Amino acid sequence: MILKDLCQVDGQMEVLSGLRIGGSDDMLQIGGTDLTFIRDPASGLPYVPGSSIKGRMRAALESALGKGDSEPCRCAQRNCPICVVFGPHQKAKHELGPTRLIVHDGLLVPGCIPVFESKTESVNNRSTGAAKNPRTLERIAPGARFVFRLGIKFYDLDEKFSYDNKDKKPVTGKDALLEVVYHAMDLLETMGLGAGTGKGYGEIRIVGDKSSWGGLQRRRSVNIVAVPA
Numbered sequence: 612m613i614l615k616d617l618c619q620v621d622g623q624m625e626v627l628s629g630l631r632i633g634g635s636d637d638m639l640q641i642g643g644t645d646l647t648f649i650r651d652p653a654s655g656l657p658y659v660p661g662s663s664i665k666g667r668m669r670a671a672l673e674s675a676l677g678k679g680d681s682e683p684c685r686c687a688q689r690n691c692p693i694c695v696v697f698g699p700h701q702k703a704k705h706e707l708g709p710t711r712l713i714v715h716d717g718l719l720v721p722g723c724i725p726v727f728e729s730k731t732e733s734v735n736n737r738s739t740g741a742a743k744n745p746r747t748l749e750r751i752a753p754g755a756r757f758v759f760r761l762g763i764k765f766y767d768l769d770e771k772f773s774y775d776n777k778d779k780k781p782v783t784g785k786d787a788l789l790e791v792v793y794h795a796m797d798l799l800e801t802m803g804l805g806a807g808t809g810k811g812y813g814e815i816r817i818v819g820d821k822s823s824w825g826g827l828q829r830r831r832s833v834n835i836v837a838v839p840a
């Protein structure tokens with residue numbers, strides 16, 4: 612199996628409704644403690660883990676394609692867009708090669724100062740209406756922007772991989788890999804990111820994205836400068 616090309620997709624994620632991605636104190640469960648947004652331990656700044664983005668893209672695409680049930684798809688078929696692009700779930704032995712999609716952590720866009728908002732949630736007693744177990748969540752308010760960056764790997768065995776997004780004409784090879792990723796990005800915008808999307812949290816929009824293949828070309832100069840003795 613030969614790696615033939617790399618694609619980079621670059622854009623930004625704009626938060627449209629309160630985004631909630633839990634930090635480590637979510638382990639404390641219900642109580643009066645604030646549940647903070649996940650932060651980079653080095654900088655202290657909030658970020659969106661690549662694993663959260665990738666997981667939601669995968670789940671959204673699986674729902675749309677009717678793949679997987681309670682567990683993510685692990686069919687490992689050559690033509691399964693989920694298993695080829697995202698990898699077969701917990702399956703060590705297969706012939707699909709490495710996962711094609713790399714999702715980078717979404718760091719804050721330089722210059723963006725995020726606004727945090729506190730949202731108190733509770734469970735209501737259905738007969739009395741009384742609130743119980745209130746807890747306060749930290750969310751990122753609408754307007755914040757995070758970097759959205761993906762990498763896509765194209766191997767020789769992907770030449771025959773094809774994808775039919777129904778709305779468009781079927782495509783093969785590199786175009787098919789990219790189309791799977793774009794489809795998942797569209798669904799991510801529809802279905803939202805992070806916790807509480809069913810309550811309207813985590814609506815995002817991907818803006819200014821562009822893709823470029825050619826990532827395997829050498830970028831460094833080959834001019835060798837003699838080092839003085």
Ligand SMILES: [Zn+2]
Pocket residue numbers: 678684685686687688691692693694695
């Ligand atoms: Zn599959």
